[in-house]
Amino acid sequence: MTVPSHRVGEMSWNAWGDPAHATALPESVRGLIADVLGVGLTAAPRVAEADLAVPPGALPPAARAALAAAVGDGHVDTGAAARVRHAGGKSTPDLLRRRAGDVSHAPDAVVRPGGHDEVAAVLAVCEEHHVAVVPFGGGTSVVGGVEPLRGGRAAVIALDLRRLDRLLAVDTVSRTATLQAGLRTPEAEELLAAHGFTLGHQPQSYEYATLGGYAATRSAGQSSAGYGRFDAMVLGLRAATPRGTLDLGRAPGSAAGPDLRQLLLGSEGVLGVITEVTVRVRPVPREQRDEAWSFPDFATGTAALRALAQSGARPTLVRLSDEAETFVSAALSGARATGGCLAVVAHEGEPEHVAAVRALSAAALRAAGGTELGAEPVAQWRHSRYAGPYLRDALLDAGVLAETLETAATWSALPALRTAVTDALTGALSTGGNPPVVTCHVSHVYPEGASLYFTVAAAGGDDPRGRWAAAKRAASDAIAACGATITHHHAVGADHAPWMAAEVGELGLEVLRAVKGVLDPAGVLNPGKLVPERA
């Protein structure tokens, strides 16, 4: 089998995921939110799709004809429904705008190539006709990465990679697989499972995000402790650019100069369109053991995770919620609040390996002040691991501003970083003496440091987008001032581009611009993302 038997459907145009899975705000949470935020909840209705004023598409007829010649007429879609569904990503500002009925930025067409060569042909057409191209995988970006900006051109297309959905090769000896970029994770997992393999990559966007998107944005999955970040899984990749094809990665280790794969990983459609990835795969684990741990406070829990990450006995999954997130999660699941901080831990693999590593890691966690709670809290976490974005829609429906952001730093820098970001968000979003709810967790650990992931809920007020823009700016400035990275796994997109100079320096930006100048001299690829305009 080379294509999946079951296809993941399209997401709702103005909310996360499958409309059938939309959830109402639990009564317990309604009361909690109103008490804590000090505001009455209000209904914030969405404009219906039938009432949208979709601007007419501006794709020049000659460009449309050339695109149709490249991919087939049926795969160039200028209809309103498709264009609205490619009008941006899934950040809270994205959703607030579309909920309010603003689809003025919808692309002029949605083009669906059938393979690498057709992607290359589309890029050639767009270069010739001065049409901007926004590569579109699952559409799950929360940083403005798929915002259809025109970059001064007459028109923009969404390059939907949905049809690149084949498993091209499996090497069972070397444990690698070559897959096309448009595969959703459940589809890829189905194809790999037929060979006994798994990717082990489970970000919160698991059900919709694509393999090409993971590579283009340096995604990290919830089991990154065991399976690694997605960029670390990529042995090879193929990318189409307006100036030709790049085939990169010839060995699992190489000293043949700079690693050019690492230029395409994280390139977010600005340098080329990743069409295939050759990734490390692992046997479907024969055993999975879950165990939750409780720590008296976040500092103790963080030190315990550090001990694990720095030992040779790393679990497959390990994440730690702070006191506030532990409390809110318990309230959401109806579980008894236990106080302290909850960590979920899981081990996967061969039974004898799981047993050995589990014994070592449990001893380390116990020595670091942890108390084992058994498997049940992990089961609860697994049950709702992909549900957060649906809950956000329910909060937005109730007039609450809810969003997340994330960063990473060395272990020694984490405490000050957490304080600075929390203070920035609190300062920007307090209203009438009531601070926002800011929770934090550690979800990706390394020997040298970890990521911090913040979830924020605040009263929406009259201008929730404006309020969030100010809060995001304050938090991002705090991250930069701490010397941390502006993003650990959400990528740059349009939203983080202003902080890229802090990240890599002005000279680093010039390097990126020079690379783009070679691969996309006309500048049609995903304008306005990743690399800011020259100051």
Place this chain on the structure above:
Amino acid sequence: MTVPSHRVGEMSWNAWGDPAHATALPESVRGLIADVLGVGLTAAPRVAEADLAVPPGALPPAARAALAAAVGDGHVDTGAAARVRHAGGKSTPDLLRRRAGDVSHAPDAVVRPGGHDEVAAVLAVCEEHHVAVVPFGGGTSVVGGVEPLRGGRAAVIALDLRRLDRLLAVDTVSRTATLQAGLRTPEAEELLAAHGFTLGHQPQSYEYATLGGYAATRSAGQSSAGYGRFDAMVLGLRAATPRGTLDLGRAPGSAAGPDLRQLLLGSEGVLGVITEVTVRVRPVPREQRDEAWSFPDFATGTAALRALAQSGARPTLVRLSDEAETFVSAALSGARATGGCLAVVAHEGEPEHVAAVRALSAAALRAAGGTELGAEPVAQWRHSRYAGPYLRDALLDAGVLAETLETAATWSALPALRTAVTDALTGALSTGGNPPVVTCHVSHVYPEGASLYFTVAAAGGDDPRGRWAAAKRAASDAIAACGATITHHHAVGADHAPWMAAEVGELGLEVLRAVKGVLDPAGVLNPGKLVPERA
């Protein structure tokens, strides 16, 4: 303490390492070589340093004055002794040339800056005065990486980083250290040991190679299974370029665009001069357990190493010699030849972790057909682990052509790769019906593949450099045809540059040229290395 108490001395100008450690060819080996290669051994004397015709330095007086202003007059050395000692690296062709008295390529001066700012100042002077700059660390390159090519300019200097020898910072919580680029490994280890840490990086060039050189060439150490490649250890780096300073790496994981560290890692002094690295360090291990294993043949041993690399129970050190190398190593050490293939394995770390991993890995090796031989063969290997280059000098003294080369590929590609390279070397170096001795080992393993390292000994004949050039070309063509990487850890330098188009494509080369155009627009940095001229 921030500087080492003991300094590593300079290497011999026409041989490897410390002249006091030079070795004569053991009688047993003399007989063996003569028998196998079918040629009588001849004395191949070296031209004495006093008899060298060192060309006069061509550094323009204005450039010399500006360099003296940048680093201090005492650190601009135009004397013959220093220039001869920076006339190239330590490949067999390098040594054959210098042994024959050819130092026509010696640089026009050796400049020794005292820190990052002085490096930057030197680059500015060289750009202004059109002087080529060859960054020089330990001088251990075996691929022509420190060959002082002028690239069409009037003069070339060796930029010796010897004085950048400080430990700048240690973060004991995050287990990172920031070190200057000119530190030799034993010096860095002394500084780190004072804080209880080690790098764990032990390539064969351990005693002389520098940290900056490791980063610039993507070195891999003998314990790469446990400590990782050097490029994987680098969290951050600082590089001086003619267009400014790059400070890269803000977190252990990031999605902030392409990873520009990975452009400087492996850049071999062509894009900038790495002056500082922030690296992962590990506690000095409390336990080390050595164990050798025997396998009936190389295919069985390779499959066993693959099982280890793909399990979660990876040793710190694991390498496997083929039948020929196993035989030769035994002959060299005077040990009883056991037949089959020898693997050396070691585990380092906390005692309980070592015990757990050792039990799992021993079970895997036994199940894969291995027989445990105890610790003694590993002790023998440790005793001579850095001695290979001294033995090569003894072989060259006896008129034998001896050299090494290496590559890497996926596990499934290794058997055909080994055959193709062996056949290429054998075809090129057979004389009078006598084939060369070609041995092979696996010294770096990954879940997806491994490196192959070949050692060759052949009759030198009248034109050993010409013979090696032909053999190297044939082997490199075979590597490229197999889809393997042209180098796993020796880097590109001048010698592998012709195969870079096969490695990254012509478009990949254009990307590298564009990056160089931004960072070194005048093209003064290490001309003729890494990126070939446009076809």
